[in-house]
Amino acid sequence: MSSTLTPNPSPSGRGEQSEWPLWEVFVRSKAGLDHKHCGSLHATDPTMAIQLARDVYTRRQEGTSIWVVRSDQIVASDPGEKAMYFDPMEDKIYRHPTFYELPKSVDHI
């Protein structure tokens, strides 16, 4: 899940943390498709994270490839600035092909 901005205990960092660090899991369902975020899990190191991701997220052949990344290593846009960040594209309708009216005979282009 997208808990990407929450600070997480790190194995090399804060010494007294007992909870395993959080990892985000991305799975490619078949060759030719993108890796897609599918959830998260706790693991102590990259090898364990990959193994657990296989067991937790691909029990029914849902994947052909897995990426894992420490959740605290993900940089995300600020949800509080969503409007400021993304709304300027709202009025640029000329960036879409449907903005242009063409004669019927060439409208398939």
Add this chain to the structure above:
Amino acid sequence: MYTQAMDTGPKEERKAVRSVEEAELERRFDTRIDAGEFIEAKDWMPEHYRKTLVRQISQHAHSEIVGMLPEGNWISRAPTLKRKAILLAKVQDEAGHGLYLYAAAETLGTSRDQMLDALHTGKAKYSSIFNYPSLTWADMGVIGWLVDGAAIMNQVPLTRCSYAPYARAMVRVCREESFHQRQGFEALLTMMTKGTEAQRAMVQDAVNRWWWPSLMMFGPPDSESTHSEQSMRWGIKRIGNDELRQKFVDAAAEQAKVLGVSLPDPELKWNEARQHHDFGAIDWSEFWRVVGGDGPCNRERLAARVKAWEEGAWVREAALAHARKAVLKESAA
């Protein structure tokens, strides 16, 4: 598996005094809910919404994990290798469902350790159904048919829950849950059609024991449910307890005929006018007793979880120590 415990937590008073800014944020939040929008982890949300979700999702997760115990009980005693492989896969699924749900709850800012601590100290509830014992092999089939069947009825509307990480976890859970119910029904059907007289009697006995606790999985009647109204308002819950329970009874009554078993309710009959089955009164005093900690297996279940957690401590610590050492080695090299 599903927890009805969202309806059984203590009633919390909503904070009456709010700042102007907070009231405005809440108004915008309500507008988004009304528009059918999904709420993501980092979006602003009322504290009460967050708390309600943490309680519901974590208790749902606990139910998946505790729910492994009654079935785990039969893995080593499954009648054939095929049934053993099926049961292993199902119990592994329940572990997976627990993990999806813990991860969803963690996005709300509560740690896995906090949630487990609440379970182990008895502060958090899990579904009352798992406090009943699994006495015979037929219980494995009946748990799949009735308990998972009731869980599916409950869970499908949760795939449209307003809190997106929960909804996404539920999509995954529901996709896998259908196998659970089908394997249970098929196991029962095999015993009923190809089994001995003793095996058919065993199936009927299991149905008799699990029927009423399965109906209780939908939680108390809407009129007595402490959290239902607010959860409906926030799109956490989409369909009321009574409606879901009725839907389940209607489906199960027909399925029982296919199996050739009777359901232990003399008042169960089709009502032509309502186009639904009427059914007898549920013993809610039993439900509250089991939720309150006094079911047949409450102590045993919790003790098993605490034991597993405590005996696994050295593994968790060793794995962490190993990872730290590897990092040190790498930085020294």
